[in-house]
Amino acid sequence: MADALVSVVLERLSSIVSEKVGQKVRLFVGVKNEVEKLTSSFRAIQAVFADAEERQLKDQFVKHWLDQLKDVSYDMDDVLDEWDTAIAKLQSKNTRKVCSFMIFSCFHFREVGLRHRVAYKIKELNERIDGIVVEKNRFHFKLLEAGIKQLEHHETASVIDVKEVKGREKDKVRVIKTLLSESSQGPALRTISLVGMGGIGKTTLAKLVFNDHVVKTHFNRRIWVCVSDPFDETRIAKEILEAHMRSTQNLKKLETLLEKIQQSFREKKFLLVLDDVWNEDATKWEQLRNSLKCGLPGSRILVTTRNRNVAKCMGSSPTDILELGLLPPEECWSLFSEFSYFEKTDREFDNLEDIGRQIAVKCEGLPLAAKTLGSLLRFKRSKAEWESVLHSHVWEIKEAESNLLAPLWLSYHDLPSEVRRCFSYCAVFPKDFTFYRGDLIKLWMAQGFLRETQNKEMEVMGRECFEALAARSFFQDFKKEEGDDSIYACKMHDMVHDFAQFLTKNESFNVEIDGAAESKIDSFSRDARHSMVVLRKYKTYSFPETIHSLKKLRSLIVDGYPSSMNATLPNLIANLSCLRTLRLSRCGIEEVPSNIGKLIHLRHVDLSGNLIRELPEEMCELYNMLTLDVSDCEKLERLPDNMEKLVKLRHLSVGRLFVKMRGVEGLSSLRELDEFHVSGSGEVSNFGDLRNLNHLQGSLKIRWLGDVKDPDEVKKALLKSKEHLTCLRLWFESRIDKGTIHDDEVLEALEPPPNLEFLEIRYYRGIDPVFSSCINKLRVVELSEWGKIENLPPLGKLPSLEELTISWMECVKKMGDEFLGLEVDREDDEDSEISIGEMTSPSPSNIITAFPKLKGLTISDMRKWEEWEGGEGGRWRRGNEDKTNISISIIMPSLRSLLILKCPKLKALPDYVLQSTTIEKLLIKSSSILEEQFKAGGEGWPNDSHIPSITII
Template sequence: MIHQPTILLTENFQLHSSLPKLMAESLLFSFAESLIGKLATAAVQEASLALGVHSELKQMKATMALIKGVLLDAEKKNPQSSALNEWLTQIKRVFSDAEDIVDDFECEALRKHVVNTYGSCSRKVRRFFSSSNPVVYGLRMAHHIQDINTRLTKLSTQLSMFGLQIIDHDTRVVHVREMTHSHVNPSHVTGREHDKNEIVNLLMQDGDRQSLSVISIAGMGGLGKTTLAKLVFNDRNIDECFQLKMWVCVSNDFELKNVLIKILNSAPNPTRENFNNFETEQLQNLLRNRLEGKKFLLVLDDVWSEDPARWHELKEIIDVDVEGSKVLLTTRSHAVAAIMHTKSSNLYLLGCLSEEDSLSLFVKFAFDDGEEKKHPELLEIGKEIVGKCGGLPLAVKTVGSSLFSMFDKKEWESIRDNEIWNLKQNEEGILPALKLSYDQLPSYLKPCFASFSLCPQNTIIICSQISTMWEALGFLPPPKESESMVDVANHLVYELWSRSFLSDYFDLGADSTFTLHDLMYDLVVHIAKGEFERINLRNQKFPENAQHLVFMENNLHGQAFPHTGLKSVYLSQGMNNEAFLIKLVSRCKYLRILGLYSSEIESLPYSIGKLKHLRHLNLQFSKKLRRLPDSVCKLQNLQTLDLLGCVELQKLPKGMRNLISLRNLYITTKQVDFSEKDIAVLTTLENLNISYCDNLESLFNGIQLSTLKKLALVGCESLKSVPFHAIRNVNVLAISNCDQLELSMGVGSQIPDSRLKYVVLKDLPQLVTLPRWIQGSANSLQSLLILGCINLKELPDWLPTLIYLKSLGICECPNLVSLPDNMHQLTNLERLEMTACPELWKRFKPGVGQDWYKISHIKRVYNAQEEEDEEDEE
């Protein structure tokens, strides 16, 4: 049965032709601006004077400024000229080489600082940081600078060939919307009510007793298939019809074991089992037991695999002969829908939005409420722009967002008349509307967006994790007073979300999470091509100018080696080729990031200490790693050292005090304690995560960590004490699976002032009520999350004094049956979650609970069975 036959591809979106190939060059202006700023820093100025190259660097800066002035115009022209493309490629190369020289000066300044601080009392330190002869070093640097100036001068003389205009400042600014509750959980769904009702009716129809019923929502990317499926999944009629609902994002991974794990994880899991280590036979038995006798709805979102054998394998397992059970899937492929066809199956072809609905959606994103009435001329131009979007919600929303709070008629006309609309959607699925919106981004946001191409598709991205990469690559502006680098990154993430480049954005106060829509991921891979690349068995060629590589496969034997100018390298999980690693370290001396996540190596080469430009070293979950060479402590530029999950690591290397730039430290070791030489001397440390240190009994005795902003203590089974005074400046605190820890932290009746904004207490059986020190953050705490604390019996009467609290989450706390009476005093509380707390939910369930009136002022109250209100177009 086929519903709503619709022509899904309009004239603008035929799958051929191609957008201009040179995408990475659009990142050049931001790079040039950052580099010119570095040339003006005190460290570079001092080094240039000391080495006698001050006038040469001054000339370099002037020529760069001249070239930078035309880069925005070159970017605007979307160059297709091979000569201009080649010129921009040469600019990129010389700027990259210049950045390495500038960073070298900064490295030298940091080295001298360490030697001057510790070397006077230690010959070992002087030898440890010995450098080449200063005269030789100066001559070498002077030679490099002369070479760069020669190349820059040659390139600057070619400017007149291309007729480029000088534009000194990027006038594209992001007009950020006011943060409101509706924007935290947006529900901008237009024109899909009829579709939702049709599919709900299909799901509620009696199924065939002999076969599992499948309803397929099919349509091209950007139509809103996932949004529609969410609307259906969250419909009250569906809640009443099905005993069990499960949601799984399948995407490209239809490997049976992985799909079974995803389904089990989406079903209620009262014992909180971890299914990752189970075999397929165990998984299928567990799933069939969960489904037995239950009428269920399983949503398989974003299915790509057209292999019928994979679907039949899964169908055999989930078809447990329960009448009325249904599978709802979304897919871009009609072939997928045909493969999953059964006797009682339905194919629902999702059509484009009508012109009226498209305009209504556009207005929501281009104007504040009612503002369009003040600008009738812009609205007329908007109608023409909407007509070019072909009825695709994602295209309409993104272009509308790019015009938000822009009232210059010429700006709107330039969008309407842009030549990119004449290009047809290329074979990679890049929509002209999305590329056009990307072109409108301010230059400082473009490299941040491009870097998402290094992230796996269909994953939740955490801002605090991406911020360490942005910082290492120099994408972040300096923080303002009292700001952390994560705060800076959060601002940029929010700006990207406000322009509809990100989906499922959620503000956690001190952090945020988000995802990328499939078409946005396609776009980001396309625009980053040549700069950020993922290398696998199908794509083994190293692009000549790529600076950031992710190796997707572990088979590195016999691979051609990448060029030496790489800035970041991420090696695949399970990497055990030490010869490749040694060669990489010796050749790529300008690396800023080295990722060895879940590697099989037992030790790092001593030569790692020569990567003096390295900012980020990730060894997370390298479970065979036993030692780190002391030479790691020669990396004075290192900002992030991630040793989380390195369960065989015996101890931290000697000389940690020399890591004078370290901001983020994640530790798993077998140490019994951390001496003052290990952590207390790290005067720049902002983020400390101590996890699975099973031998650790006490922490921070006599130590004051004044710079620390974020602390996580996870799975430290022997940890008994942490003095609160050591962490009173912390903004974010997470404590999980530390069964022996005294949670009072030495705080008695007197409540200390603290600056906590975000607190997580997870899997702490000793927690019966909240510790008093939380009350000390009454003027700062915004998010409180309590998970798996099975003996928690009450929340204290002082909880309503936390007047700035915005989000309160209580999950899997079965003995908690009530909330304090004065919850109405929490006037800023916008989000209250009560999951797996049956008695608590019963009493406070919206509209029907006996105590609902106590919390009825809270904008969003929900449990895990309710779908999140965040609705982003698929």
């Protein structure tokens, strides 16, 4: 990570010596020489990085030297950030139409003080770097050409997530046999333990067993809990219960939880998996185990652990401790080759097979090593690149527990520097933490890991870094989006997490508060830069005062409910002046202190889920702010008045509660705005405030409670110029008063974005909704709670529509041709209809298709809906006697799923649904008339007997 830090510092040093603004705000002449000297020293160090980083694995003195270098680089970055921020603020002020003389005069006095402060700090840092350079020369590092690795973008869909467990079939059979075996001797509740070294595949095998069909059938209940360290009986008890209860929020005492477990599991045959157990204190496990004895005989506990002593403490008999061995050579080769030869040709395979087999041997039967190295070599196609991995000196390094360091190091070192920094940052989170892609990217941005270029935004760079780490097997347990199969969440293997912590020792730490907070935190370095403090949500602990002494912290992430946060927050902010990330979600905060405005480096602020009534105006002085999250703050009524000063803000989240906004029109850098709340004409915020936000991406919800009196004001939103918006939610919550324009006029004036794919319209009270012709890319539409409309709009004309949901249309009694979008295309004279047998094939121009791509249709809570018209599946028509104007209507030719929920008056489904050959799923719930028709033997049954899945509830 040090090389990436040095690169950032060099980049900033090169710009600081140049003139920044018209006022020639520069460093003193002598300091310019100091900066040039610093630049020279950093470049000399950069030249020996490749050798130094490899040698640190074997030489603790070299590792200590690199740690010193990181400290200096961090401090240098803070100094330069202070300077850049002051200059940028001056530029921002000079762009406003105020007295420039007063601005310059005011800044001049501050600037002199700033220049003195920066000059002093740079001189001090130069003295420190001199010592580091002298020490560097003693190590006699080699000058190695490491080169600058470029980040290559690989599609997420190409990430390999192997479901099969190579070489574990016999182990799987053995574990299942042990779990299911009954014995007349021994305890009724047996504990089976899988024991093996890190990276050998214990958790993977346990998952395979947990999801086996025979196991699912045998046990009434199956529960999976990741234990890790420390062993927290209360947390484990809560997670056991939460597997079968909606909420355990009010259950805080262990005794109460154990009583609930007994009630829930009494007379049930269950399987409880406790993954990654480290506890060697049998007394901590005893109470929980006793509460589980209420289950039926044959209930089992399956434990995974690296330590045989842990298995004994958990109550496993010698015969119930199953040692997991290394993969056989051929199975290890099979797993390695599945990753390394993915997307390679047969010729490339033949050329590289011999080297690949030698590398697979070096994995020594460890699945994680084979997967990691295979993922590394997947992107290398030359023999020289493969031989470089085979003959690396890293293989000479032996770690105490396993040989995983070498494969992980090789894969890590092959990453570009920006990806390495992103990976290393993950060490701040605890084991088994779920990483959400969007959240992680914002945290990387706040630390300056992602540098925006002319052609690539930070968010795009962050997504590519995330995908690169997933493709190299640094992430696992992927959760993917349904639409595009992209990864939105993942976890990290314990051994990979250990490796990340090895890389960031003394730099990052996470700590769980369990009553001994101060002593735990005292063990960490005073120079720590990133910290996560976990306070279990069901326990009440004070926020540890020791954190205040970690004055160099750049990240403070708090998870839990500290009892003293309101009292300690002002002092905490006063001490941690280097913070770039402050994440205090759901910490019971009632007031944000005004001194937060002095945290000039702050870029990421998450105050979501707190009890804040207002934000201090001083927050608008946080010029570098990139992300502000105040979602789910139930008492928050408005944002500060001077929000437009946050010119760099890219992500603003206000959540579901209505918040008055002022100054949003000045936030032209915004990429994400989850909700925009319109207060009405002449109030705090209006549609026109959106006009400059042309960088908005993804999803936007617009809600308005106030009056809208001018269609031109609505048009000022200029949604049509926001080409990166793909999802739009419109909530018509305004009251209709005299002089207020109607919802029809608002909808028509909005002019939707050109690349819209998802549209939701809720609480619409218009009569005749107008759908713009610009929305031909719409794939998903949701319409809900339209109070006055009797006829649905012609949605059948939307050419790309795939999913449609209609609900709570209280005035709709009938759906027919107007819904299909066919009434204007058909002749009113019914005599013009002719049968298919009378006609020859029509020309393509005369074929009319309604809902051509619709796959899923859900209609719910339509209490007055009685008729769904639609005679024959297709109808030929003619417009005159010589039969020249003939057309056929094709309706929903791609429909796969139809859900009818809570429509009690609906009499029948139309013919084009009943005769459909594409429907795979039909669900009818709380719709009494239809239920009778579609029960087996009912009048609807012959028509729908070809549908594979019919569910009547």
